[in-house]
Amino acid sequence: MRPSLLKSTAELLRRSRGYASTANPERKVAILGAAGGIGQPLSLLMKLNPLVSSLSLYDIAGTPGVAADVSHINSPALMKGFMGDDQLGEALEGSDIVIIPAGVPRKPGMTRDDLFNINAGIVKALCTAIAKHCPNALVNMISNPVNSTVPIAAEVFKKAGTYDEKKLFGVTTLDVVRAKTFYAGKAGVPVTEVNVPVVGGHAGITILPLFSQATPASNSLSQEDIEALTKRTQDGGTEVVEAKAGKGSATLSMAYAGAVFADACLKGLNGVPDIVECSFVQSTVTELPFFASKVRLGKNGVEEVLGLGELNDFEKKGLESLKVELKSSIEKGIKFAHGN
Numbered sequence: 001m002r003p004s005l006l007k008s009t010a011e012l013l014r015r016s017r018g019y020a021s022t023a024n025p026e027r028k029v030a031i032l033g034a035a036g037g038i039g040q041p042l043s044l045l046m047k048l049n050p051l052v053s054s055l056s057l058y059d060i061a062g063t064p065g066v067a068a069d070v071s072h073i074n075s076p077a078l079m080k081g082f083m084g085d086d087q088l089g090e091a092l093e094g095s096d097i098v099i100i101p102a103g104v105p106r107k108p109g110m111t112r113d114d115l116f117n118i119n120a121g122i123v124k125a126l127c128t129a130i131a132k133h134c135p136n137a138l139v140n141m142i143s144n145p146v147n148s149t150v151p152i153a154a155e156v157f158k159k160a161g162t163y164d165e166k167k168l169f170g171v172t173t174l175d176v177v178r179a180k181t182f183y184a185g186k187a188g189v190p191v192t193e194v195n196v197p198v199v200g201g202h203a204g205i206t207i208l209p210l211f212s213q214a215t216p217a218s219n220s221l222s223q224e225d226i227e228a229l230t231k232r233t234q235d236g237g238t239e240v241v242e243a244k245a246g247k248g249s250a251t252l253s254m255a256y257a258g259a260v261f262a263d264a265c266l267k268g269l270n271g272v273p274d275i276v277e278c279s280f281v282q283s284t285v286t287e288l289p290f291f292a293s294k295v296r297l298g299k300n301g302v303e304e305v306l307g308l309g310e311l312n313d314f315e316k317k318g319l320e321s322l323k324v325e326l327k328s329s330i331e332k333g334i335k336f337a338h339g340n
Ligand SMILES: NC(=O)C1=CN([C@@H]2O[C@H](COP(=O)(O)OP(=O)(O)OC[C@H]3O[C@@H](n4cnc5c(N)ncnc54)[C@H](O)[C@@H]3O)[C@@H](O)[C@H]2O)C=CC1
Pocket: 032, 033, 034, 035, 036, 037, 038, 039, 058, 059, 060, 061, 101, 102, 103, 104, 105, 106, 115, 119, 122, 125, 126, 141, 142, 143, 144, 145, 146, 171, 172, 173, 174, 175, 202, 248, 249, 250, 251, 254
């Protein structure tokens, strides 16, 4: 093939995947908690994303080093590290997307809710700054417990008068990543071709994978297999926490999942059609005010919250049992935001 033809084919391919180099607007992404276990590999992955033109790394310590390190990579995104309260405003200014993996991770024996006391305050302070410095940004909340930190963020934004339900996301992509991997392994299908919606929330039984809607469909899996896959997906975080034996929770797979979700948000903002990911958002899909389900992403964030589709009896039972815990975690977040 002639070099000129090769070049234009490559450009066409890039465009068809939503990475058109010439047509894309400038996009600034800020990562809060960028020097942490998730923050560092996530910074690396966002630096590699061709849709990012400016990357702002913020943490209470260590960010200049991470930013200097990642900045040497050969990709267009301009990098800057910010450290400490004084520099938070500048880190956020002009951001299109703010990703928040700030806060403490679990140790063996802890639930995600055990992180509430420390992380709720961190998230509240960071969201207060977002409302002030980049009120129009999409906010991708990774900090746990997501089932409570997202409602906290919503209340902070409401109080500041900047809340837009289309722009606040609890990142549940890692549940989907796990469900895909576990299903592909059991069903013997290539993981790159698999899709599995995961709905509900992001803790224990509130994580509800809908294997009846998995594609490609598999008829080789028994009900027992499906129940085991469901349990493994729900306990995926704990599996990593235990394997790391006190050294934290998922960081690398979470950075991957966070980068996948942020990439989808960027494509949505840039007007690429049919971008659908599961996320924990304000919702009317059930009677709960927040719920994770498939969401179509667009130029303003959430374009459409998609319904659950048809559930089998096992999934219907799972849905009913998760509501009590999810409701109480949501209420805990709202109460905290009002009480402090
Ligand atoms: N949504 C999800 O699927 C997942 C969520 N997580 C959660 O992500 C959070 C972070 O986990 P790791 O990165 O492993 O923890 P880590 O402890 O390695 O890193 C957290 C970072 O947050 C920073 N930080 C603390 N307070 C801050 C503040 N006020 N402003 C900015 N940065 C601040 C710390 O300095 C540290 O660098 C945890 O809450 C964890 O439970 C972890 C895995 C998956």
